[in-house]
Amino acid sequence: MWILGIDTSCDDTGVGLVRDGVVVVNLVAGQVALHQVFGGVVPELASREHLKALPILVKEALAQAGIAPKDLSLIAATRGPGLIGALLVGYTFAKGFAWALGRPFYAIHHLEAHIAAAWPEGLxxxxxxxxxxxxxxxxxxxxxxxxxxxxxxxxxxxxxxxxxxxxxxxxxxxxxxxxxxxxxxxxxxxxxxxxxxxxxxxxxxxxxxxxxxxxxxxxxxxxxxxxxxxxxxxxxxxxxxxxxxxxxxxxxxxxxxxxxxxxxxxxxxxxxxxxxxxxFPPKGLSQDNGAMVALAAWRRHQAGFSPSPLSLGATAYWPLEEA
Ligand SMILES: Nc1ncnc2c1ncn2[C@@H]1O[C@H](COP(=O)(O)OP(=O)(O)OP(=O)(O)O)[C@@H](O)[C@H]1O
Ligand SMILES: [Mg+2]
Known part of the structure; x- marks a missing residue:
């Protein structure tokens, strides 16, 4: 079972592919140079950069895994917390992709995804x-x-x-x-x-x-x-x-x-x-990335959680206790 996971909560565009709970592809496009001159992340610039990078990364991830969009069983994206404009790019893209493919969608909490990255199978x-x-x-x-x-x-x-x-x-x-x-x-x-x-x-x-x-x-x-x-x-x-x-x-x-x-x-x-x-998370999975979102979705799917309704919006503020 292939899961596509997307994270655009801040300034990294993360796209990951997980097969039966195993990370196969994990691509992250950073934006350090873009924000450096401002001394911090400029939310509007981050959103625009996600918009440019995301379709390219998704295509590249599928190519690296050697699969087509129709091979995906489930799509997941970070719903929050994070910069709302940045979140919206990945979250809306993922919902649209899930709808177009007729696949279930999981809205993932960013911190649950970080935890999922460090959570070994069987624990x-x-x-x-x-x-x-x-x-x-x-x-x-x-x-x-x-x-x-x-x-x-x-x-x-x-x-x-x-x-x-x-x-x-x-x-x-x-x-x-x-x-x-x-x-x-x-x-x-x-x-x-x-x-x-x-x-x-x-x-x-x-x-x-x-x-x-x-x-x-x-x-x-x-x-x-x-x-x-x-x-x-x-x-x-x-x-x-x-x-x-x-x-x-x-x-x-x-x-x-x-x-x-x-x-x-x-x-x-x-x-x-x-x-x-x-x-600890394996190398490459500790900082923001898309694979950890797919891992959290895999756990949710395994545990029998229902997919999220496509009417559910992204949110900048979301305590993990409410996820
Ligand atoms: N080797 C390291 N030692 C200490 N800190 C590190 C190391 N590598 C990365 N970091 C820190 O991790 C942070 C980035 O982590 P991450 O991408 O998970 O956070 P974030 O997305 O910015 O925040 P959040 O996940 O809370 O929304 C940066 O502050 C960076 O300095
Ligand atoms: Mg993070």
Whole structure:
């Protein structure tokens, strides 16, 4: 069974093809150069770029898989959350494609898709899922597919956003996560950063203090590699401390770490030594992509969820607990 998955929630055009739960093609067209001069994603430009890239990527994905549109059994797209104009491009395209082919359509929550990317075949809930990306740092208890309890979230910046902002401060490129990771690896020494919210009883995250600390240390003239290493260690340690406390309190021993930040090797190492069973997305599936949307649709189909009505619109705001 072939599933086409599309994600246009922000500035990446993602098109993926999944066959019986296995990713066969995963194409992502980024827009970094387009937005770079503005210092952030310009929503209207992102939408227009999706419009140009999407039909080309869908054609290319089908060609790479060696299949025709009629071979698709199911079409899925991200319904939200995200930039509404950007979402609308992929979501409306997918609905139109499904209608034209006479195939069922699944409206997918972007965070469920991130979680699906890290969710190994055969693992049954309940478990914990940390989504750490450019727009989210959310810790969920996954009770079942489609049943999520939010345990904690960031009070200010998302983890990936903090990596991006500190990278910019250090004069590095975008996205900042991989740049900081690279620079930290080269560092011979580190400037220690305080780990945020050490004393809290709950499961909140906060990254704005680390950002302020980075500004102060840059002004004080500390070298960038030592700063990158110190920042990365504190950010990773903060994520680990909150998640491990939640694991201890709830008794869960299995954890999924998803979203763009899950690609960070220092983070992977820290969680792997934590004594939990931890799953990360395979390479290429942690950042926004279309295959993760198809994987979520495959899970929904397997679990017997009904397809979504084509009358359902995209939405910028959509808590995962309501998906
Ligand atoms: N190796 C890495 N270390 C740390 N952060 C990373 C790494 N690789 C990518 N990131 C971060 O991941 C983020 C992008 O992830 P993703 O594409 O999942 O997020 P998004 O789509 O921007 O946000 P959301 O999924 O919340 O809507 C960026 O902030 C980027 O810096
Ligand atoms: Mg994302």
């Amino acid at each position: 049954d809930p309940p478990f914990l899922a940390l989504v750490a990306s450019g727009g989210h740092t959310h810790l969920f208890e996954v009770q079942a597919l489609g049943r999520y309890r939010l345990l904690g979230a960031t009070r200010d910046d998302a983890a990936g956003e903090a990596f991006d902002k500190v990278a910019r401060l250090l004069g590095l490129g975008f996205p900042g996560g991989p740049e900081i990771e690279c620079l930290a690896q080269e560092a011979k020494e580190k400037v220690p950063f305080p780990v945020p919210l050490r004393e809290q009883k709950g499961y909140d995250f906060s990254f704005s203090g680390l950002k302020t600390k980075a500004v102060q240390l840059v002004e004080a003239g500390y070298p960038a590699p030592a700063l990158a290493k110190g920042f990365q260690e504190a950010a990773v340690e903060h994520l680990a401390q909150v998640v491990l406390r939640a694991a201890k309190d709830t008794g869960h021993r299995v954890l999924l770490v998803a979203g763009g930040v899950a690609a960070n090797r220092a983070l992977q190492a820290r969680f792997q030594e934590a004594g939990l069973t931890v799953h």
